[in-house]
Amino acid sequence: MQQRNGSRRKFLQGMGALGVVVATAPYVKTSHSAGKLAIGTWDHWVPGANDVLREVCEEWAGSNGVDLTIDFITSIGNKLLLTAQAESRAETGHDVYCVPQWMPSMFRHRLEPVDDVVNDIISAHGALSPAAEFFAHLDGVWRGAPAPAGSLSYPSVSRLDLYREHAGIDLTSIFPAGGARNHELVDAWSYDSFLTAAHKLHAVGKPFGAPIAPTPDGNQWLGSLFAAYGAEVMDASGDITVDSDEIREVLEYLSRLTQYMPDSVYAWDDASNNRFMISGSGSTAFNPPSIWAVSSRDMPAVAEQLWHHDSPRGPKGRYRASAPFFWGIWDFSSNISAGKDLLRYLARKDVVDRLVAGSKGFDIPLITSHYQSNDLWKNAGPPSGVLYNYPIRGDEVPTTAGVPAPPEYGAQIFAQGILPNLVARVTQGGDTFDDAIGWAENEMEGIMRG
Amino acid sequence: MVDSSKTLGSSQPIRRGSLYIFLRQRSTIAFMMVLPLLLIIGCLVAYPFFYSIYLSTLNKAETAFVGISNFLFLFKRETFWMVVQQSVTFALIAVVFKALIGFIAAHAVNNIPSKGQRKWRGMMLVPWVIPPALSTLGWWWLFEPTYSSFNWILEALGLSAIPWLSDTFWARFSIILVNVWVGAPFFLIMYLAALKSIPEDLYEAASIDGASAWQKLIHVTIPMMRNIISITVLFSIIVTFANFDIVRVLTQGGPRNSTHLFASYSFRVGIESGDIPLGAAVSLFMFPVLAVLAFIILRNVRQRTVNI
Numbered sequence: 001m002q003q004r005n006g007s008r009r010k011f012l013q014g015m016g017a018l019g020v021v022v023a024t025a026p027y028v029k030t031s032h033s034a035g036k037l038a039i040g041t042w043d044h045w046v047p048g049a050n051d052v053l054r055e056v057c058e059e060w061a062g063s064n065g066v067d068l069t070i071d072f073i074t075s076i077g078n079k080l081l082l083t084a085q086a087e088s089r090a091e092t093g094h095d096v097y098c099v100p101q102w103m104p105s106m107f108r109h110r111l112e113p114v115d116d117v118v119n120d121i122i123s124a125h126g127a128l129s130p131a132a133e134f135f136a137h138l139d140g141v142w143r144g145a146p147a148p149a150g151s152l153s154y155p156s157v158s159r160l161d162l163y164r165e166h167a168g169i170d171l172t173s174i175f176p177a178g179g180a181r182n183h184e185l186v187d188a189w190s191y192d193s194f195l196t197a198a199h200k201l202h203a204v205g206k207p208f209g210a211p212i213a214p215t216p217d218g219n220q221w222l223g224s225l226f227a228a229y230g231a232e233v234m235d236a237s238g239d240i241t242v243d244s245d246e247i248r249e250v251l252e253y254l255s256r257l258t259q260y261m262p263d264s265v266y267a268w269d270d271a272s273n274n275r276f277m278i279s280g281s282g283s284t285a286f287n288p289p290s291i292w293a294v295s296s297r298d299m300p301a302v303a304e305q306l307w308h309h310d311s312p313r314g315p316k317g318r319y320r321a322s323a324p325f326f327w328g329i330w331d332f333s334s335n336i337s338a339g340k341d342l343l344r345y346l347a348r349k350d351v352v353d354r355l356v357a358g359s360k361g362f363d364i365p366l367i368t369s370h371y372q373s374n375d376l377w378k379n380a381g382p383p384s385g386v387l388y389n390y391p392i393r394g395d396e397v398p399t400t401a402g403v404p405a406p407p408e409y410g411a412q413i414f415a416q417g418i419l420p421n422l423v424a425r426v427t428q429g430g431d432t433f434d435d436a437i438g439w440a441e442n443e444m445e446g447i448m449r450g
Numbered sequence: 451m452v453d454s455s456k457t458l459g460s461s462q463p464i465r466r467g468s469l470y471i472f473l474r475q476r477s478t479i480a481f482m483m484v485l486p487l488l489l490i491i492g493c494l495v496a497y498p499f500f501y502s503i504y505l506s507t508l509n510k511a512e513t514a515f516v517g518i519s520n521f522l523f524l525f526k527r528e529t530f531w532m533v534v535q536q537s538v539t540f541a542l543i544a545v546v547f548k549a550l551i552g553f554i555a556a557h558a559v560n561n562i563p564s565k566g567q568r569k570w571r572g573m574m575l576v577p578w579v580i581p582p583a584l585s586t587l588g589w590w591w592l593f594e595p596t597y598s599s600f601n602w603i604l605e606a607l608g609l610s611a612i613p614w615l616s617d618t619f620w621a622r623f624s625i626i627l628v629n630v631w632v633g634a635p636f637f638l639i640m641y642l643a644a645l646k647s648i649p650e651d652l653y654e655a656a657s658i659d660g661a662s663a664w665q666k667l668i669h670v671t672i673p674m675m676r677n678i679i680s681i682t683v684l685f686s687i688i689v690t691f692a693n694f695d696i697v698r699v700l701t702q703g704g705p706r707n708s709t710h711l712f713a714s715y716s717f718r719v720g721i722e723s724g725d726i727p728l729g730a731a732v733s734l735f736m737f738p739v740l741a742v743l744a745f746i747i748l749r750n751v752r753q754r755t756v757n758i
Binding site: 281 | 509510523526527528529595596597613614615616617618621698701702703704705706707718721722723724725
């Protein structure tokens, strides 16, 4: 028994000495001394884009002593949103998370303010896209910083040969790849002239196609069309404004336009318009360059005739749907400072250029100066300059379905597909304008509940 | 009789503690054996159920208790009532067809000589065994809005294409069709087991009495299967009401919300729109109705069992 007591005393003495050594020893920097950082981000559809992002993040992690892991989470089946819901409720998971479009608003109470980061980025690199401010600057607080990948817009994607041959329109002269535009020609590209073209192209079996379903693509093109007519289901102050002349006007327009669209658009998903165009069946869609990229690989003859260009102009202006992506930091993250440093690093011009090249021009930086000084879109082809107008070059205003409603309501207008369903009720269901508007008002009241 | 409390070579009895005696009791052993299952049910069924009830009593921001306000709010929503109507129509039509097809198929398989029966049983169970999300994806390719394989065949035969997923009627038809395809084998296997448990003597006695095949079915087969039919239908109604994957993969609730069921609409409102309490209220809406239905059916089953 005596021996056992002696051993315990020695053990305690030893541990005490070790504690003193640890507490007083000089700090030794190890390869992971800045802690761990877990990133959950969107799984890019462009082959190789994830690899470039991983390389960039790992380079930063290596030079800053951070033990970094990065998970690419698909948006198919809304998995990116589902994972965010799970992590925000469980208060565990990644430290930095990708929050596209309306998600900063949905998770604003769980996202760490990043005003210092965004202010540093703006002062170093210049202004962000106006869409970025609308979606991520909430109640005077930035809840997300520009994501290194994913931000996109929805230009018109049209077949040059079909427009020339059947509609008598040369899109490359209206929206050239560089150089000055002819303002008269651009001004004449309105929804009325688009309707006329759609009629002619439908007559030769090459119609315009876009989903009228509550999918992101369906919301996006209808959002820009509604905005061009000044048609809002809710205004910026949160009042329901769906019962308006502008809404009736846009529904009237869509009643005519849908006559020249395939009947199946009411069941289309986000890939349907891609297949429609790549197969050579369609003449126009509203989409990022995925149609061109895939057809370049699978249907080069189609790809060589594609051209990205501005949306038509409506009575209230020209609008382009856009989906900005942000990276936010969960407030339960144990390494917020490392996350902020990473966000600053990813905004550097050299880093952004690498990432844009990795995405083959799919990603449009939210930092305006970064895309204005990048020639990648100008040089893409064939046809040469096909992507030049993919970033906004003219008078288009970025928008999306739900704008200008306050973000907490706009997110629900988008998610519940109020615009596509409103349109489908009239153009497919045969509802009168009043009945469809009455339905939308009822839905909007549901969205606004406290 | 050997006294188990003593060991050889020892004059002192070994004292058994009360814990030892407790652990040796049959009821304790039985409880310990079902404990893993109880834990699983507790964690994966009971806890989420009560948590969803709790969530459904909160306001949208989940900061205040609002009682049953979320349920009362749903009463005023046009789209929600459409979902109720669609869910009831979907569940009733699908269960009736599953039960009918399962019943006919069970008789057909039962009449196959036992040598080849196993092969047919296995093949007919395939739709039920494949994960529904995967098999529904296969169906989606067949129904694809623009390039449907079915429509390709129809057009090759000179017939008109059918808007399987873009028209309200056909979209509802499609999700019911896929649900029946997935669920009918469950009825088949349950009914087949019930058929095999009916004593052959009853049929022999009926034959001696001159009963026709139809009379045997009405007076022997169905009465003897009544309990299994009731339980199978109850189980299927509950599962069909809760269906999610078929709608999610095939139509995502469209066109114009006309194929939403409780689960898919709850997902749309709760997860995608960020209104978790209202989504929880949608998903719990049918619980009282199904609970009453389950009580009535199970009570009838119990009474019939006692009478037998």
